[in-house]
Amino acid sequence: MDTNSQVLSLHIVCPACGAKNRVPRERLADAPDCGKCSTPLMAAKPMDVSADVFDRFVAGTELPVVVDCWAAWCGPCRSMAPHFEKAAEVLPEVRFIKLDTDQAPRQSAQYGIRSIPTLLLFLDGQEVARQAGAMPAQAIVEWVRRSLGAQG
Numbered sequence: 004m005d006t007n008s009q010v011l012s013l014h015i016v017c018p019a020c021g022a023k024n025r026v027p028r029e030r031l032a033d034a035p036d037c038g039k040c041s042t043p044l045m046a047a048k049p050m051d052v053s054a055d056v057f058d059r060f061v062a063g064t065e066l067p068v069v070v071d072c073w074a075a076w077c078g079p080c081r082s083m084a085p086h087f088e089k090a091a092e093v094l095p096e097v098r099f100i101k102l103d104t105d106q107a108p109r110q111s112a113q114y115g116i117r118s119i120p121t122l123l124l125f126l127d128g129q130e131v132a133r134q135a136g137a138m139p140a141q142a143i144v145e146w147v148r149r150s151l152g153a154q155g
Contacts (some may be wrong), residue, residue, distance in 0.1 A: 016063040017042050018050035018100055021062050025040075031096070049099040054107035060100065062128040067097045067151055070123040072116045074105045080120045086092040087113045090141035094147060124150050 012027045017037035024044060026035045035044045042050075049071060052060055060121040061068055071078035071087050079094035090098035103110045104119055114123060114130065124147060 014063055015044045015066065015098075016056070016060040017044060018052045018056065018060060018098075021056040021059045022058075045095065047088055047095045049091050049101050051104055052100045054102075054110055057100075057102055057107060057110055060098075061125045064098055067129070067147070068125040068127065069097055069099050069147055071099070071101045072104050072111065072121040072123065073101060073119050074103060074116075076105075078121050083120050083137040086140040086143060088139065090143035090147070091104040093140070093144050097147060097151075122146070126151070 011029075012025045013031070015026050015035075016022070017024060017025050017040060019042040020037060020040040022037055022039035024035070024038055026044060030057055034046075036042060037044055057070075061070070069090075073082075073084075075081075080096070087099065087101070091097075102110060104116055110116075118135050120135075120137055122134045122138070122143065123130055132153075133147070134146055138146070
């Protein structure tokens with residue numbers, strides 16, 4: 004594969020089926036769908052990701068990924084959900100996913116999730132920042148931008 008084609012397209016893993024899709028950069032704003040299951044790849048809203056797809060999604064998506072580690076019984080998690088959704092609308096170039104820690108005990112242990120909600124920020128498959136506790140939308144957006152700016 005030549006270097007030029009890598010720069011012109013990105014790999015984005017489908018949050019539903021885990022298939023890796025190559026999307027030309029200029030098509031990111033065109034609402035591309037998964038070639039395998041037709042799930043939107045660039046939805047400006049958080050997507051639920053199963054434990055089975057999580058590792059593949061984080062490792063294979065060549066865009067920043069923000070993970071909301073949450074559980075259905077957690078009041079602060081439920082109260083932060085609309086704020087996480089609003090942050091996803093503000094940052095459409097970042098993938099926002101939700102990982103139910105009750106359904107993903109291996110990932111919870113692997114990433115040392117001790118309290119929820121906890122946000123994890125991944126870049127190129129590596130965790131680059133984390134933030135525990137519920138946050139309003141603007142604080143989430145500022146945390147993501149600040150954390151990504153520190154990587155540059």
